[in-house]
Amino acid sequence: MTTIPPEHQELIHRVLGANYLELSLAKLRVDEEPDAALTRVHVIVTERGILVDLEGAGVGVVEAIFNAMLNRYAVEYQSLKSLRLSGFSVEADMNTRNGGAGVDAVGTVTLDVVNSEGRRFHFTDASRSVTASIARAVVTVAQYFLNAERAFITLYNARKDAVERGRPDLIARYTAELAEVVECTSYADVIENFKKELR
Numbered sequence: 001m002t003t004i005p006p007e008h009q010e011l012i013h014r015v016l017g018a019n020y021l022e023l024s025l026a027k028l029r030v031d032e033e034p035d036a037a038l039t040r041v042h043v044i045v046t047e048r049g050i051l052v053d054l055e056g057a058g059v060g061v062v063e064a065i066f067n068a069m070l071n072r073y074a075v076e077y078q079s080l081k082s083l084r085l086s087g088f089s090v091e092a093d094m095n096t097r098n099g100g101a102g103v104d105a106v107g108t109v110t111l112d113v114v115n116s117e118g119r120r121f122h123f124t125d126a127s128r129s130v131t132a133s134i135a136r137a138v139v140t141v142a143q144y145f146l147n148a149e150r151a152f153i154t155l156y157n158a159r160k161d162a163v164e165r166g167r168p169d170l171i172a173r174y175t176a177e178l179a180e181v182v183e184c185t186s187y188a189d190v191i192e193n194f195k196k197e198l199r
Helices: 008-021 061-073 078-082 129-165 167-186 189-199
Strands: 023-033 040-048 050-058 084-093 106-112 120-127
Touching: 008 129, 008 167, 023 061, 023 120, 023 129, 040 061, 040 129, 050 061, 061 078, 061 084, 061 129, 078 129, 106 129, 129 167
Parallel strands: none
Antiparallel strands: 023 040, 040 050, 084 106, 106 120
16 A cells, blocks of 8 residues: 655645546566666556556666656656655564564555655555565655646646736635645756746
8 A cells, every 4th residue: 555645635636637647556577686786677557547668777676666767757747857765664564474484574665755845755655565565656756746747837827827817816826726736846947937937
């Protein structure tokens, strides 16, 4: 089970509605060369009901999966490139083991991510497969921040339209919502330019 940060999640969902991009892990293959400190991954995610193949490499599973997500999504959602992993932990719940050895216990993976503004977000996933939990947590990181960027742009365009139509009620509403959503976006040229216009 993956936990998504509550920060502005309801607002992001409401702003995007049916355009909210839901991503889920469908399949994962990991190929590691421990002596070379190289991990390659083949990740299949479900995106709008379609299976999408992603590949990435890095030093370890977290970086390899994150790079796979960047390869697919950072071209359109530039803010993903400015995210920084600030913490990574795995904790086993030994009370969930089925046998005496405990090697099948549920492990909880926690990823701490910092956006370009220095704000910290926590993503967790728990399962009997630490690798699958890592992958689901990384997929959720990408999903959260790309939807935050999309919501910001949607609100910006709605506010711009309200200004053109002379609707001060909507201008106030969209400005307040933009101020909320901007807290969970990360730096991208397009967002930085929009933020300058709003000042």
